[in-house]
Amino acid sequence: MIKKDLSFHIFEAESLEELSQEEQKLVLLAKEMTQKAYAPYSEFFVGAAVLLENGEVITGSNQENGAYPSGLCAERVAVFAASAMFPGIQMKVIAVSAKTTHLKIEEPVSPCGACRQVLLEYEVLQKAPIRVLLAKDDGKILIVEKVHDLLPLSFSGNDLKKNDPG
Ligand code: THU
Secondary structure, three states: OOOOOOOEEEEEEOHHHOOOHHHHHHHHHHHHHHHOOOOOOOOOOEEEEEEEEOOOOOEEEEEOOOHHOOOOOOHHHHHHHHHHHOOOEEEEEEEEEEEEOOOOOOOOOOOOOOHHHHHHHHHHHHHHOEEEEEEEOOOOEEOOOOHHHOOOOOOHHHHHHOOOOO
């Protein structure tokens, strides 16, 4: 048996100024989008903004429902809309931000497992990394270079492809 180590990098920016202008705008948009969340049940308001290769920016916020599991996270609202509106156009960066009235958010909110899986699908499809920017209200930003880093040993749609019988 051999032991294998997996590793990835996270960059931490103390403030927005450490990011490119393009990414600064994206983070600000994600923060703005927390205001548009429909989250009456959790009161946890999440915003997301996706920058596409063609320069378009698509935003999303979490949308909840009285039948709880029917809601959707901000990240999936944003990437599904991006793929629906601009199918086949690469996603370069996604920024995510969260706000709540009843808790102090200590660390930047990080996408849930289901969102990681959905983001990974697009990353695998486009064969190019999607950068993930996780912003906190006080200005700190975590930067992950690609979705795969957030979901190692992942399952992807490629695993469903049948082998060529030859
Ligand atoms: N939520 C998101 O929108 N994104 C995340 O990364 C984590 C959680 C939403 C789902 C639900 O509406 C609320 O936050 C509480 O879990």
